[in-house]
Amino acid sequence: MRIDVLTTFPELFSPDPPAALAVSIPGRARRAGLVQINATDIRAYATDKHQKTDDRPFGGGPGMVMLCQPLWDAVNAVEAADTTPAKRILLTPQGTPLTQPLVEALAKEPRLLLIAGHYEGIDERVIERLAPLEISVGDYVLSGGELAAVVLIDALIRLLPGALGDEGSNQADSFSPATPEGLRLLDCPHYTRPREWMGVSVPDVLLGGDHAKVDAWRLDQKLARTARRRPDLLSRPMDPFP
Numbered sequence: 001m002r003i004d005v006l007t008t009f010p011e012l013f014s015p016d017p018p019a020a021l022a023v024s025i026p027g028r029a030r031r032a033g034l035v036q037i038n039a040t041d042i043r044a045y046a047t048d049k050h051q052k053t054d055d056r057p058f059g060g061g062p063g064m065v066m067l068c069q070p071l072w073d074a075v076n077a078v079e080a081a082d083t084t085p086a087k088r089i090l091l092t093p094q095g096t097p098l099t100q101p102l103v104e105a106l107a108k109e110p111r112l113l114l115i116a117g118h119y120e121g122i123d124e125r126v127i128e129r130l131a132p133l134e135i136s137v138g139d140y141v142l143s144g145g146e147l148a149a150v151v152l153i154d155a156l157i158r159l160l161p162g163a164l165g166d167e168g169s170n171q172a173d174s175f176s177p178a179t180p181e182g183l184r185l186l187d188c189p190h191y192t193r194p195r196e197w198m199g200v201s202v203p204d205v206l207l208g209g210d211h212a213k214v215d216a217w218r219l220d221q222k223l224a225r226t227a228r229r230r231p232d233l234l235s236r237p238m239d240p241f242p
């Protein structure tokens with residue numbers, strides 16, 4: 001998979017790779033060539049003498065709005081650098097919430113082009129013309145889309161075939177398919193040695209060696225924990241595009 005990131009803060013993707021993608025599963029996957037990540041500075045496509053990428057909003061108000069032209073030219077130049085068609089994604093607080101089913105769908109794409117902004121907004125006309133999939137990583141305010149892009153990339157990379165050392169180890173994660181109804185459950189508690197720590201013992205069922213009983217206990221713990229912490233997950237399966 002090839003991933004291009006368009007940003008006005010390419011420093012957030014240097015050194016190359018950025019620290020968050022240099023280690024652990026993403027680091028290994030990159031070194032194995034499962035994914036190539038390219039950051040491009042939108043400012044390099046600014047045409048005026050001050051390399052301006054934004055301007056004041058029509059109608060007034062705070063903040064700056066990203067200009068149409070530099071972003072449009074940057075997208076077209078980066079897309080032309082490789083014949084593989086790119087799925088365009090804009091990271092924005094107005095986007096569809098990122099969920100594991102959406103990550104799974106995107107992990108099947110050969111090429112993604114991620115657009116990250118540090119702006120009050122982007123001129124709506126270039127968004128309409130680019131027609132990107134718009135994605136949010138949650139209902140809180142970031143300073144820009146770059147960290148959201150890193151979150152999306154990290155979630156994607158671990159789903160690429162060959163990215164996980166132990167191929168099964170993503171199956172038990174929170175948000176992996178769990179129930180026949182397609183519901184995604186939170187994970188159960190985990191324990192290791194010692195059997196007693198600060199006066200607290202490991203649940204007996206985990207020490208008994210009855211694997212069917214262990215599986216039943218774990219499923220019950222997942223259901224109980226999900227009902228208490230995330231009852232919303234039990235009411236309907238997650239859709240990639242809600």
Ligand code: 9D3
Binds near residue numbers: 136137141145
């Ligand atoms: C009140 C107007 N703000 C919208 C909530 C303006 C605004 C805040 C923060 C506009 C852009 C940003 C920068 N955030 C992102 O670019 C972003 C983001 C986020 O803030 N939260 C969750 N997901 C994402 S994806 C991109």
